Amino acid sequence: MATVLYDTGINPSLIRARRVAVLGFGAQGRAQALNLKDSGVNVVVGLRAGSVSRAPAEATGLSVAEPAVAVSKADVVVLLVPDEKQPKLYADIIAPGLRKQGALIFAHGFNIHFKRIVPRADLDVILVAPNGIGEQVRAQYLEDHGVPALVAAHQDASGRARELALSYAWAQGHGRAGIIESSFREEAETDLFAEQAVLCGGLTHLIQAAFDTLVQAGYEPEVAYFACLHEVKLMADMIFQHGIAGMRESISTTAEFGDYTRGPRVIGEPARKAMREILAEIQNGQFAGELEQELAAGLPAIKVERVRARAQLIEKVGKTLRERMRVRGRSG
Ligand SMILES: NC(=O)c1ccc[n+]([C@@H]2O[C@H](COP(=O)([O-])OP(=O)(O)OC[C@H]3O[C@@H](n4cnc5c(N)ncnc54)[C@H](OP(=O)(O)O)[C@@H]3O)[C@@H](O)[C@H]2O)c1
Structure with a gap:
C-alpha cells in the first residue's frame, strides 16, 4: 500500500526560499502560479513574446517575463506548457539557462519517462502531478482544500529533491488532500491508461x-x-x-x-483483455510513438x-x- 502524506511534517520554507519560474499560463500554469503567490512563494510567469496570456497574468498581480529571462533568474523552473512543446523549450531555454543545481518540476511524467527530455545531471528533476484539472487545483486551494497529487524525484542532485517536491506540493494545497510518493514511470503510465481506459x-x-x-x-x-x-x-x-x-x-x-x-x-473478459493490451502499448512505448507521428503530421x-x-x-x-x-x- 502506498503511503499518503499530508501537510503535517512538510517544510514550507524550502519552496518559499526559492525563486520559482512557472513556464506557461494555461490550465495548470495559471492555477499553480497563483497558488504559489498565495502561499508566499516568489514566483514569475514565463511567457513567450507576444503571448495572449501576458495581460491576463499581469491582471492577477503576477510578474511576467519572457521564458529565457524568467529561467535565468530562477532556482526552480516549473514546465507547464503542453507536453509536446516541452522538449524544445527545455533544449532551447532551460538547458542553457537554468542555474547549476537548479530544480526542474513537471506536472506529468511523460517526457522524462519516455526520454523525450534527458535533463542535465546537475539538476533536481521532480514530479508534482495533480490528480485534477487546473481549474480544480485553483478552486480547491481557494476553498482551503486541495486536489491529491503524486510526487517523485527522477534526479536528486541536491540531496533535497524529495523535500523540495513535498514543499512545492504543500504550496499547491496537495497536502490538504493527500500526496503519494510515486515515480515518473508510474505516474506517466497510469495517467495515460486511466485516460484511455476510463476517463x-x-x-x-x-x-x-x-x-x-x-x-x-x-x-x-x-x-x-x-x-x-x-x-x-x-x-x-x-x-x-x-x-x-x-x-x-x-x-x-x-x-x-x-x-x-x-x-x-x-x-467482461474482452474489455479486460483490451485493457491489458492498451496498458502494454503504453508500457512498451508504442502509444508514445503513435502520438508523436500524429503530432508531426499535424x-x-x-x-x-x-x-x-x-x-x-x-x-x-x-x-x-x-x-x-x-x-x-x-x-x-
Ligand atoms: N490540463 C490539466 O489540467 C492538467 C492536469 C494534470 C497535468 N497536466 C500537465 O500540466 C502540463 C501543462 O498542461 P496544460 O494543460 O496546463 O497546458 P496548456 O494549458 O495547454 O498550456 C498553455 C500554455 O502554454 C504556453 N505555451 C504553449 N506552447 C508554448 C511554447 N512553445 N513556448 C512557450 N509557451 C508555450 C501557452 O502560451 P500562450 O499563453 O502564449 O499561448 C499557454 O500559456 C502538462 O505537462 C500536462 O500534462 C495538465
Missing part, C-alpha cells in the same frame, strides 16, 4: 454505444441522452463521495441488481475524429438540451 476513451465510447443501442431500438434520442449521458455526472459524484460499494447501496435495489448481473457482461486522425464526433446524433440532441437547460436556469 476519456472508455467513458465516451460506453456512453455513445449505449445511446446508439437505445436509438437503434426505436427510443427517442432525447430520452436516450438523459438516460445514458446526463445521469453520468450524478453517478460519478456519488462514486466520488461514497466509493463504488457506497454508491450501489444508495441506489434502488433494481438498479443495484442490474449492476451486479449485467455490468460484467458489458465490461493531427490528421484527430481532425477526422473531431468532425465525425460533431456529426453524431448525441451531439446535436445534447447541444439543444443543454442550451435549453441553461436558459431555464438563467430565467429562474
Whole structure:
C-alpha cells in the first residue's frame, strides 16, 4: 500500500526560499502560479513574446517575463506548457539557462519517462502531478482544500529533491488532500491508461454505444441522452463521495441488481483483455510513438475524429438540451 502524506511534517520554507519560474499560463500554469503567490512563494510567469496570456497574468498581480529571462533568474523552473512543446523549450531555454543545481518540476511524467527530455545531471528533476484539472487545483486551494497529487524525484542532485517536491506540493494545497510518493514511470503510465481506459476513451465510447443501442431500438434520442449521458455526472459524484460499494447501496435495489448481473457482461473478459493490451502499448512505448507521428503530421486522425464526433446524433440532441437547460436556469 502506498503511503499518503499530508501537510503535517512538510517544510514550507524550502519552496518559499526559492525563486520559482512557472513556464506557461494555461490550465495548470495559471492555477499553480497563483497558488504559489498565495502561499508566499516568489514566483514569475514565463511567457513567450507576444503571448495572449501576458495581460491576463499581469491582471492577477503576477510578474511576467519572457521564458529565457524568467529561467535565468530562477532556482526552480516549473514546465507547464503542453507536453509536446516541452522538449524544445527545455533544449532551447532551460538547458542553457537554468542555474547549476537548479530544480526542474513537471506536472506529468511523460517526457522524462519516455526520454523525450534527458535533463542535465546537475539538476533536481521532480514530479508534482495533480490528480485534477487546473481549474480544480485553483478552486480547491481557494476553498482551503486541495486536489491529491503524486510526487517523485527522477534526479536528486541536491540531496533535497524529495523535500523540495513535498514543499512545492504543500504550496499547491496537495497536502490538504493527500500526496503519494510515486515515480515518473508510474505516474506517466497510469495517467495515460486511466485516460484511455476510463476517463476519456472508455467513458465516451460506453456512453455513445449505449445511446446508439437505445436509438437503434426505436427510443427517442432525447430520452436516450438523459438516460445514458446526463445521469453520468450524478453517478460519478456519488462514486466520488461514497466509493463504488457506497454508491450501489444508495441506489434502488433494481438498479443495484442490474449492476451486479449485467455490468460484467458489458465490461467482461474482452474489455479486460483490451485493457491489458492498451496498458502494454503504453508500457512498451508504442502509444508514445503513435502520438508523436500524429503530432508531426499535424493531427490528421484527430481532425477526422473531431468532425465525425460533431456529426453524431448525441451531439446535436445534447447541444439543444443543454442550451435549453441553461436558459431555464438563467430565467429562474
Ligand atoms: N490540463 C490539466 O489540467 C492538467 C492536469 C494534470 C497535468 N497536466 C500537465 O500540466 C502540463 C501543462 O498542461 P496544460 O494543460 O496546463 O497546458 P496548456 O494549458 O495547454 O498550456 C498553455 C500554455 O502554454 C504556453 N505555451 C504553449 N506552447 C508554448 C511554447 N512553445 N513556448 C512557450 N509557451 C508555450 C501557452 O502560451 P500562450 O499563453 O502564449 O499561448 C499557454 O500559456 C502538462 O505537462 C500536462 O500534462 C495538465
